[in-house]
Amino acid sequence: xxxxxxxxxxxxxxxxxxxxxxxxxxxxxxxxxxxxxxxxxxxxxxxxxxxxxxxxxxxxxxxxxxxxxxxxxxxxxxxxxxxxxxxxxxxxxxxxxxxxxxxxxxxxxxxxxxxxxxxxxxxxxxxxxxxxxxxxxxxxxxxxxxxxxxxxxxxxxxxxxxxxxxxxxxxxxxxxxxxxxxxxxxxxxxxxxxxxxxxxxxxxxxxxxxxxxxxxxxxxxxxxxxxxxxxxxxxxxxxxxxxxxxxxxxxxxxxxxxxxxxxxxxxxxxxxxxxxxxxxxxxxxxxxxxxxxxxxxxxxxxxxxxxxxxxxxxxxxxxxxxxxxxxxxxxxxxxxxxxxxxxxxxxxxxxxxxxxxxxxxxxxxxxxxxxxxxxxxxxxxxxxxxxxxxxxxxxxxxxxxxxxxxxxxxxxxxxxxxxxxxxxxxxxxxxxxxxxxxxxxxxxxxxxxxxxxxxxxxxxxxxxxxxxxxxxxxxxxxxxxxxxxxxxxxxxxxxxxxxxxxxxxxxxxxxxxxxxxxxxxxxxxxxxxxxxxxxxxxxxxxxxxxxxxxxxxxxxxxxxxxxxxxxxxxxxxxxxxxxxxxxxxxxxxxxxxxxxxxxxxxxxxxxxxxxxxxxxxxxxxxxxxxxxxxxxxxxxxxxxxxxxxxxxxxxxxxxxxxxxxxxxxxxxxxxxxxxxxxxxxxxxxxxxxxxxxxxxxxxxxxxxxxxxxxxxxxxxxxxxxxxxxxxxxxxxxxxxxxxxxxxxxxxxxxxxxxx
Ligand code: MN
Numbered sequence: 001x002x003x004x005x006x007x008x009x010x011x012x013x014x015x016x017x018x019x020x021x022x023x024x025x026x027x028x029x030x031x032x033x034x035x036x037x038x039x040x041x042x043x044x045x046x047x048x049x050x051x052x053x054x055x056x057x058x059x060x061x062x063x064x065x066x067x068x069x070x071x072x073x074x075x076x077x078x079x080x081x082x083x084x085x086x087x088x089x090x091x092x093x094x095x096x097x098x099x100x101x102x103x104x105x106x107x108x109x110x111x112x113x114x115x116x117x118x119x120x121x122x123x124x125x126x127x128x129x130x131x132x133x134x135x136x137x138x139x140x141x142x143x144x145x146x147x148x149x150x151x152x153x154x155x156x157x158x159x160x161x162x163x164x165x166x167x168x169x170x171x172x173x174x175x176x177x178x179x180x181x182x183x184x185x186x187x188x189x190x191x192x193x194x195x196x197x198x199x200x201x202x203x204x205x206x207x208x209x210x211x212x213x214x215x216x217x218x219x220x221x222x223x224x225x226x227x228x229x230x231x232x233x234x235x236x237x238x239x240x241x242x243x244x245x246x247x248x249x250x251x252x253x254x255x256x257x258x259x260x261x262x263x264x265x266x267x268x269x270x271x272x273x274x275x276x277x278x279x280x281x282x283x284x285x286x287x288x289x290x291x292x293x294x295x296x297x298x299x300x301x302x303x304x305x306x307x308x309x310x311x312x313x314x315x316x317x318x319x320x321x322x323x324x325x326x327x328x329x330x331x332x333x334x335x336x337x338x339x340x341x342x343x344x345x346x347x348x349x350x351x352x353x354x355x356x357x358x359x360x361x362x363x364x365x366x367x368x369x370x371x372x373x374x375x376x377x378x379x380x381x382x383x384x385x386x387x388x389x390x391x392x393x394x395x396x397x398x399x400x401x402x403x404x405x406x407x408x409x410x411x412x413x414x415x416x417x418x419x420x421x422x423x424x425x426x427x428x429x430x431x432x433x434x435x436x437x438x439x440x441x442x443x444x445x446x447x448x449x450x451x452x453x454x455x456x457x458x459x460x461x462x463x464x465x466x467x468x469x470x471x472x473x474x475x476x477x478x479x480x481x482x483x484x485x486x487x488x489x490x491x492x493x494x495x496x497x498x499x500x501x502x503x504x505x506x507x508x509x510x511x512x513x514x515x516x517x518x519x520x521x522x523x524x525x526x527x528x529x530x531x532x533x534x535x536x537x538x539x540x541x542x543x544x545x546x547x548x549x550x551x552x553x554x555x556x557x558x559x560x561x562x563x564x565x566x567x568x569x570x571x572x573x574x575x576x577x578x579x580x581x582x583x584x585x586x587x588x589x590x591x592x593x594x595x596x597x598x599x600x601x602x603x604x605x606x607x608x609x610x611x612x613x614x615x616x617x618x619x620x621x622x623x624x625x626x627x628x629x630x631x632x633x634x635x636x637x638x639x640x641x642x643x644x645x646x647x648x649x650x651x652x653x654x655x656x657x658x659x660x661x662x663x664x665x666x667x668x669x670x671x672x673x674x675x676x677x678x679x680x681x682x683x684x685x686x687x688x689x690x691x692x693x694x695x696x697x698x699x700x701x702x703x704x705x706x707x708x709x710x711x712x713x714x715x716x717x718x719x720x721x722x723x724x725x726x727x728x729x730x731x732x733x734x735x736x737x738x739x740x741x742x743x744x745x746x747x748x749x750x751x752x753x754x755x
Contacts, residue, residue, distance in 0.1 A: 014062050018049060021068045029075050029085060037082040044086035044108065051097040059168035066161060067092060073157035077197060079358045084150050087115040091154060094120040118151035119158075152188065159185045160197055163204040171667030172605045175635050175649070178205040179658025179665075193327045196357050202260040209649045210263070210633045217259045220273050228254070228280050235337050236282060238308050239345075243284070246304060248297070250286035255346070257281070267650075270683065270751040281344040285353045294349050295320055298331045301347050309335035312342060322413050322421065327355050412463040424461060427486045431457040434469045435490035442490060443497065444471040458484040477501070502546050509549030516555045522563050535562055602642070605666045609636050609644065613675045620644045622678075626651035626754060629678040631731030636666040674729040679709065681725050681754070682737065686747035688720040696747075699740045700726065706733055723753070 005013070022045050030036060048067055055063040071088035074080050086108060093099050094116055101120070105113035163181055166174055182205040189198040207214040232254045243250050257265075257279045265276055284301060288294040298320050317332035331347040348356065414422050414433065424433060430450065434457075435442030448455055449468040461467060477497045485491050513532075517524045529541045536553060538544045547553040603609070611620065611630070620636070626648040628634045633649045637657050646668065647654035658665055686692065693713055700708055710725040728734055734752050741750045 018062055018064055018068075021065055022049075025068055025072050025075065025085070028072060029082070032075065032079070032081075034081040040108070041082055041085055041089070044089040044112075047107065048089045048093055051093045051099055055096070057165075057168070059165060063092075063096075066165075069161045070154065070157045073160055074154055077160075077358070078153050078157060078194065079354075080150060080153060083111055083115070084154060086112050087119065087150065088154050088157060090116050091119045091158060115148055115151055115154065118148065119154060149192075153192065153194075156185060156189050156192070156194065156197060160201060163201060166204065166208055170606055171608060172635075172665050173662075174208045175658055175665050175667065176662030178208040179655055179662070181205045183655060183659040193355065194358065195328070199258045199260070203258055206260040206263060212633070213263060214259060217262055217273060221256065221259070221262075221279075224279075228256070231280060231337065231339065231341070231343075232282065234339075235309075235343060239282075239284070239305050242304050242308060243286075243301065246300070248286050248301070250284055253283040253285065255281040255283050270749060270753070277341060278344060281346060283346045283348065283353075285348050285350055288349050291351075294351070297349065298347050302331055302333055305335065305345065306333065309337060309343075311335055315342075315344075322423075328352075329355060412461060412465075414461050414463070415466045417466065417468045419466075425487055428461050429457065429484055429486060430455060430459045430461065430467060430469070431481060432485050432487040432490045433461060433467050434471075435485070435493055436487065437469065439493050441469055441471055442493060443477055444473060444475045446470050446472045446475045457481070505549030506542055506545040507549070509545035509547065512548050513545065513555070516559070520560055520563060528563070531562060532559060535559070603638055603644065603666065605638070605663065607666075609666050609668045610671045611646065611668050612671045613673065616646075616672070617676060620646055623647040623651065623653065625653045627679065629680060629728065629730055629734070630670045630672040630676075631734075634668055634670075636668045637661070638664045638666060670730075672730060677707075677727040677729060679725060680728055680734055680752055681723055682734070682741070683749070683751050683753045684720075684722045684724065684741060684747055685749040686720060686744075688715040688718050689746050692720060692744070692746050693722075695744045696722065696724070696741065699744060700724065700737060703733070703737055703740065706737060 025045075026038060026041065029041065030038070045068070049064045052063040052067070057063055057066060067089045070091060071085045074084050074088045078084075090104060090108070090112065094101055094104065101113050101117045104116050159181060162177065166177060169177065181201050186198050186201040186205070189201060203214075236252050240252065257276070262273065262276055262279065265271070266273060286297060286301065288297050302316075312334040315332070315334035317330075319328055319330050319332070323329040329348070329352040332344060333347070334342050334344045337343050412424050412426055412428065414424055416422065416437075422433070422436065424436065428436075430448035431442065431445055434445040434448070445457060447457060447470045448459065449470065450459060450461065450465050452466075452468075477494055479498060481494050482491065482498070485494060513529070514524050517528060522528055529544065532555075533539075533541050533544045535558070536544060536547070538547065544553070548555065611634075616622065621643060622628055623645050628646050628648045628651075634646050635649055635654060635658075636644045636646055637654070638644055644666070647657070684696065697708070697711070700706060707727045708724060709727060711722065712724075713720055713722040715721075726737065728737070738750045738752065741747055
């Protein structure tokens with residue numbers, strides 16, 4: 001059919017499709033509470049449509065459908081207004097066409113141009129080929145973000161649409177994009193309160209990295225849906241009756257845990273799908289009778305429903321009195337249902353629900369109603385980011401990790417001695433708290449009193465702690481502090497001050513050394529410095545200078561003698577001659593191994609690499625960190641010597657590689673036939689009893705082609721735990737073994753672990 005369409009007809013059909021997509025966007029926009037600035041949005045659309053004319057996406061669709069889709073997300077899912085919608089429509093114009101930011105500014109004014117400029121600056125993806133470029137781009141992103149938060153919100157919308165359409169990309173690109181998304185965009189979305197988008201980004205990343213697991217969890221969720229619905233209906237019926245009696249306007253939703261969260265829990269807790277008990281949660285969203293009563297209503301509902309079901313004493317989460325710093329507010333309570341299962345109930349007002357779904361954009365919506373305190377939280381967070389950016393950060397990777405610390409952290413609440421409330425990231429130490437108060441307090445901190453008890457600086461704080469910081473003017477920053485602070489702010493400050501001190505010491509050391517050598521009549525040159533560096537076992541001349549500078553090393557007779565004994569040097573030379581041949585061979589062998597092992601021709605990352613047994617045993621390297629075996633979801637990484645290293649996709653090292661060196665990632669496919677054996681470790685846990693060990697070994701020995709290498713069993717208080725190292729061929733072998741072990745009566749938990 002299609003062939004019969006003339007080019008012109010095809011173009012007309014496409015144009016109609018484009019116009020329809022835009023009309024949908026306009027309708028969505030008109031349905032919002034924003035000002036009806038249809039004219040400028042239409043102008044932006046016409047401009048972008050013209051600029052991208054004739055360009056197609058990889059999927060074959062006209063390019064303009066992408067900016068329209070991004071604008072729709074910005075409007076419907078983030079709740080932003082016309083300025084952002086225009087910027088979203090124009091977001092790829094400067095990057096992909098001949099138009100410049102000035103052109104945009106002339107037509108659409110300064111604000112829109114500025115946002116488009118910010119988006120263009122970070123358009124190369126946050127992560128380039130080199131880690132340094134990656135950090136540079138990331139820094140740019142954060143800078144533009146602190147200029148105007150809408151830049152990052154639109155960027156997230158852009159990423160969301162790219163993830164939704166990831167299927168048409170090459171597999172190696174898919175891993176790179178999925179990896180980046182999980183590494184930075186999902187945490188960013190979370191930090192900005194875009195809950196629903198964060199969940200979707202995680203799910204989509206997971207779907208592309210572990211398609212089979214994704215499909216399996218999806219299937220199991222579908223198979224158990226009817227049962228969950230029954231539980232939901234039964235559980236909520238008395239709640240509804242009670243809320244009706246209270247005369248509240250509300251609706252109740254069943255919340256199903258996301259596929260990614262389920263998988264995450266299965267991984268970290270080593271449990272199968274069937275043992276995840278919090279898949280269903282219940283959400284009550286109510287309309288307060290008047291806004292002043294909003295918080296009270298939450299607690300009233302809590303009291304009412306905890307008369308129906310028994311609440312779990314340790315699981316009341318009050319995000320009402322202390323909202324999360326991404327603005328999230330709700331009351332979470334866990335109740336015992338009639339079937340003996342704990343069910344979490346989330347209580348929110350409509351306003352709180354909007355904030356939870358749309359993040360900070362929703363805050364602005366409610367701003368005129370007063371109570372804009374939460375917006376201050378965002379400002380504070382942005383200020384921290386700015387402070388970190390203002391400090392010079394020499395090491396690119398450190399910088400990224402530092403920022404990420406702040407993105408991932410969930411929060412605790414602690415109090416100052418005066419009762420002032422402070423929000424800190426989880427795992428923050430007393431020293432982190434000191435630095436959060438003031439750099440000076442951190443620098444001179446000698447200890448802390450937590451709940452009136454003396455604790456060391458490395459003490460981890462818990463929610464509700466009252467913390468008093470003890471300082472002394474004599475205290476100075478210690479290098480080991482870097483090892484236990486967890487907040488970006490403290491880490492950046494400590495590194496900066498240590499570096500400054502090292503620099504001063506180095507200069508002092510240099511001048512002391514110069515004086516010393518001058519007195520001895522020895523020239524101050526590289527040879528003299530190298531010999532002293534070796535004599536005192538330092539790695540670099542800089543370390544030597546610092547040690548002299550801070551007084552840890554005092555130059556003396558041994559150093560003088562070094563320069564007097566000329567014989568020493570000759571003796572060394574002699575030694576290196578007699579062993580010369582051997583040494584040389586060893587060295588050459590090592591150096592040659594690198595280029596020889598890797599193929600000299602470049603590996604094409606666009607093709608899918610077949611992992612045959614021959615290639616695995618001769619060419620490719622199985623990563624030591626995650627020990628992949630045939631059947632695992634893996635990817636290849638081409639290192640600087642052109643060697644292929646195979647990692648599991650969820651391996652933390654691989655996650656970092658994906659984000660830092662995305663262009664060196666290659667998609668792979670197993671092509672093995674049970675010829676090679678691989679070592680895996682299986683973890684078992686159960687109730688100790690006579691004969692359990694015997695049964696375990698029997699199960700394993702019954703299976704063909706599997707050999708035990710090592711078995712460690714440990715029993716305490718009637719529970720035994722074991723690690724079994726086995727040689728297997730692939731994941732099928734592992735699955736069979738695990739299933740058989742699960743049949744053993746007293747074994748409660750079986751899983752494959754990394755080591
Ligand atoms: Mn785009």
